[in-house]
Amino acid sequence: MTYLGIDLGTSGLRALLVDEEGRTLGSAERPYAQSHPHPGWSEQDPALWVAALDGAVAELRATCPRFADLKGIGVAGHMHGATLLDGAGAVLRPCILWNDTRSHAEAARLDALPGVRALSGNIVFPGFTAPKLEWVRTHEGEIFARVAKVLLPAAYLNFYLTGDAVADMSDSAGTSWLDVGARDWSDVLLGAGHMRRDQMPSLVEGSDRAGALKPDIAARWGLTGPVAVAGGAGDNAAAACGIGALSEGQGFVSLGTSGVLLAARDGYAPAPDTALHTFCHAVPGRWYQMGVMLSATDSLNWLARITGDSPAGLTRALGDDLRAPGVVRFLPYLSGERTPHNDAAIRGSFTGLAGATTREDLTRAVLEGVAFGLRDSLEALKGTGAHLDRVFAIGGGAASRLWVRMIASVLNLPLHLPAGGEFGAALGAARLGLCAATGTAPEAVMTAPEVGETIAPDAGLVAAFDDGYAAFRAAYPAIRAVQ
Template sequence: MYLGIDIGTSGVKALLLAENGMIAGQETAGLTVARPHSHWSEQSPDDWWRAVETAVAGLDAGLRAKVRGIGLSGQMHGAVLLGADDRVLRPAILWNDGRSQSQCAELLRIEPQTPAITGNPVLAGFTAPKLLWVREHEPETFSAVRTVLLPKDWVRLRLTGDKMSDMSDASGTLWLDVAGRRWSPAMLAACGMSEDMMPVLCEGSDASAMLSAEIAARWGMERVPVAGGGGDNAAGAVGLGVIDPGETFLSLGTSGVIFTVTDGFRPAPEAAVHAFAHALPDRWHQMSVMLSAASCLDWAAVLTGLKDVPALLDISLEADEGSDLIFLPYLSGERTPHANPAAQGVFFGLTGGTGRPELARAVLEGVAMGLRDGLDALTGAGAEIGEISMAGGGSRSEVWGRIIAAALERPLVWREGGDTGPALGAARLGRLAAGEGSVREVCVAPAVTARVEPEMVSADRLRYKQERFRALYDVMQAMW
């Protein structure tokens, strides 16, 4: 058995993977996000740990005892600040926090070569601007910082006592020389930091440390290796077998990500495309990221007074096909291609005939068109994308899948375990860290369970809407 633990934004998932590659069990423990001010998004690391303990405890004890390797994945970019005694100094600032927009400009002023060094745009969601914000607004806290960890790496500290990170997760900090897969002294210095404040780097499939005797005893397992792991999307790619150039998947969770493997480091910061190291050695990838994807459906279900997201999907089928209603899905700002944390959600085209079905349909289409913006940014940066594998909880809906296939004008495929998210990839990385199998043997693509081809009538209609969607953004951006 191999244990994968994923530290998500809305919950922690623990998954057991059997030697035959099948999922033997999984449990989830929920999390909440604190938003004490506009554009802020925070969580307590202690809440992550309680959720980890809850999720792991829910797994079958007999199967837990057979675990031979553990892998970690987690939400990227979060800033966990530790003092000299490794005490958490403040709540973690999350990936979808937009408070540090002005610090992005400051970072570029201090180090104009930031995009060239990191291969990425400077965005408020990344970790480095968050530390500049803390330095400016919470100077006493900043002066007490001795270590900065990413969310999954703080959990690793609790599991093993060691401070380590992997290349894929570290790529999202703006402190990594992504091409060289090492910390950048210049980028750390730009934030008033040094390499001794950072965790040791390793590859995601390497054994980073051993599970502590205390945790092993409490969980009823042996002291086993804990893999370097991966950022959530890189781990998700490992789970789907997306490991070779051109292979692509779409993750529909709180955020929406299109992830494509590249034949080397291929930066395109001018398009707000992310170019990161993969969780496997000698591999890189590009990503487009929209900040609000499946979360828009949760919001819309509440807004329209429906019971839940399935009810929203059902009622969308009743929408007037001729409706021109457009929804801009920027409930938390946007990354690719706009890099605009101030962007806001908009319904445009409301009439006296607009009802809940049309609102529901517009939300589904709005997210799909936001994803198309990201896809076009990737292809404009040189990516060649054909068939796309689906992942994440939001990928379960066939109704939404048909809309997304039409908007992207690409076939979509669903694979076994695709809705388990990054936890499956984390478990696979745990297996590799245990030395039990090669990358080719472990990271195979799961069997296809469904396939959707784009319907041409729907694709033509959404292509027309896409033009108006983009024009509406251009008009609105000066008003946010």
């Protein structure tokens, strides 16, 4: 038997085929574009997702004979996107994506309503789904009146695959319509956003069965037996399933375009004032919390772009020696910030510049600024009672050992680097598909990868990085003053 994990990303789709033991049999990727018709807008045609999936599956069929043994599918997707369907299941307008900020006024209005944070467990961010529908109601009233269902991107692919409107808890937790503690749609939250329960998909746990692959798709894909489709997951919940972070003490640092520090939680402990996200996990009875910074490797990419170098070239020039923080400080808010500021207008800066400042000084300051931004998320997590014992470092930025050593020392946590192979959202999605098809308990499937290397904090520099973080935090009032 084989299982298909689909990672529906913002810029492309990845399909991963694995066997019963989770071993990779093949993978395929298809890119697609975002549309930005106005400043702050970010949209995507869901037809691009379907075309990408069909293309990836065609490649897997051609290169992996065991695709014909497919028994389960799981979909992980970028969260918060609003895909609007009419009564016939047709898409009414392009999906409004997570990084679209047009609904900032609607988000502020919803967030200020009594009880909204208490029920949803989160601040209503402009990127969340509920304020997007409020924007549509205000600015595209004719479309709003025709909305029969609102589906998140992963749920839309589930709808394409099964014909049923079904979503999982982890993805739905980012809408501001879900009672995250009760794991059910909230009539109070829906009413606050002028929505109804019948416009929502049915809810299942991510590891449970959401439906079966439609016969016409199965025939087109060359499949003869029944294929279960799992509830699926939001992208970070799926990544947690892929890295084996299900229980208290387990988590990961993701150094991608944005930065994430995620902690699995055995219980529900929201802290919306910290700008932490508190979401349902993709498996029953679990939650997770994460701090999000919007510019992690994107900060290094920005410096590389303006200096005419590459990110790898910039970090290579620093050598292998970890040093105490320098006098140049970088605030990594190039695109605003989530945790802890919840401020789309906040912007970054360099301070401490002098005539003798070098490009290497700027590079080191950027790496330190991102590490201190992740420390903000760690401090917020500690405030909710979370603790992290086993933390993996993943994402493109983790290729820099110097950066990982710096982050380990700033967080004062050992960071584990996977030995290799698959461990991301596509694997997590495939594992959810396996659980849905076989009924296997998630704990038996979603195990941690082999550790290739453990990067311990530099004991001689932890205190210096603590001082550097204190100076970083002292810059907060100055940030506010210049807005």
